Amino acid sequence: MSALLSLHNIRKSFAELTVLDDVSLALAGGEIVSLLGPSGCGKSTLLRIAAGLDRHYQGQLERNPLLDFGASSGIGVVFQEPRLMPWLNVAENIGFVDGHKADARWVRQLLRDVGLEGRGDALPKQLSGGMAQRVAIARGLYGKPQVLLLDEPFSAVDAFTRMKLQDLVTELAAQYDISVLLVTHDLDEAVYLSDRVLILGGQPSRIVSELHVPVPRPRDRRAAELALLKGQALTALYQQPY
């Protein structure tokens, strides 16, 4: 199966500083891929390029024509912060792209999916950080995307909320058959969630290592295989020249 979204030989510089050098990756249907690396390594930049938010780069971004096919809007994005419109309530935020013409039934379904049933009328200021991020996930799913791009979406919430949100995303990705590209600096998160972990490193960054996680879901966070893979990922991270 050909990739839904692929990046070829991406090179990106800010002024004189090259942050990404010759990075290529491909996201296949139904796959969960993590981009792991230390902060400042350009992983969020790579995601912004994939999302079409950053157009000043060298290389090629290839979208599968399937992404623009049918009712789907192709790509959904969830940012590090919820980024909800404070003047709109939860339901209006989820259906934001359609405004007044939002599909109320689909919004209700998404509210159920993210565990916020009946909270559609709440304003963002009334939500906790975890709840707001759930709304952001629901908004990311509203356009029925085939690819979901997540930019460190769980980094601002507490450990328990983070685990719940991680499971929520894997469940929803399986339920709606969505490929996920996740940017994270959390090793446990990368290994627990992904089919593949791409480790970015070096100066400028390139993909220094790729790790396959052939563990069936649902996974157990305590599983020995995962611990082993975490060890390997850690080794790869440590081997980088710093």
Next chain:
Amino acid sequence: MSTRSQSLERPASAWRPARRQVRFAPVGLLLPLAVLGLLEICVYSGWIPAHLMPAPSTLVLTFHELAAGPLWSHILASSQRVLLGFAIGSGLAILLGTLVGMSQRLEAYLDPSFQALRAVPGLAWVPLLLIWLGIDEVSKVTLIAIGSFFPVYMNMVAGVRNVDRKLVEVGTQLGFSQTTLMQRIMLPAALPYLFTGLRNGLSMAWLCVVAAELLAATEGIGYLLTDGREVSRPDLVLTAIITLALMGKLTDSLLKHVEKRMLRWRDSFSGQEQKP
């Protein structure tokens, strides 16, 4: 709830958060009432000559006398000018402010001129407006529109420029056009600034209406002021001033009410509340 805890409870009324909403309105009347009381005493005891400063009780009589006669038509005339001028001025300001806020190029072309014009005191336009437009309604409404334009324009530009870049990015990612971005993200996000500008613009509008009516008018609150001066009746002048204060406060309160309703979503500091 267990019976034990119920028996420990204080009467329900003590638990009701009835004092949550502290009403400050009556407190605001204390200062003016005290001043009025003091004046009354001063005038009646002869410390201040009555032909310069009429006693508040005289003012009430003058007010009563005027209210039976021309006061309402004066208020109506001024209010109409204010509303029309303010609507034109702030409408243009919202449009131009949004455009300049959205586009750096447009800012480079327009903003320096607006800033220079803003430095011109509103009253400096009066002679020119009289020459160009005559002494009828058009010149007055134009002056008010000019006066109320700049506060609204300044705040509108600031409002658009202060929109969180991250929220704009959400719209960009969803594939919004510039127009959609403006309607769905910039304008709502800039509303708090806009209301500050509108309230400032409205007070400018009242200022300008008096200026315009002082110079050339046959009715309006400003005319009442000139009339009072010409016949040396400070009670007339003071009545006009009090009417202005009341009208300004009333229209501002209306705007504030709308602001409160429309900005209910805001999550910001609203001042320390007094402990009951």
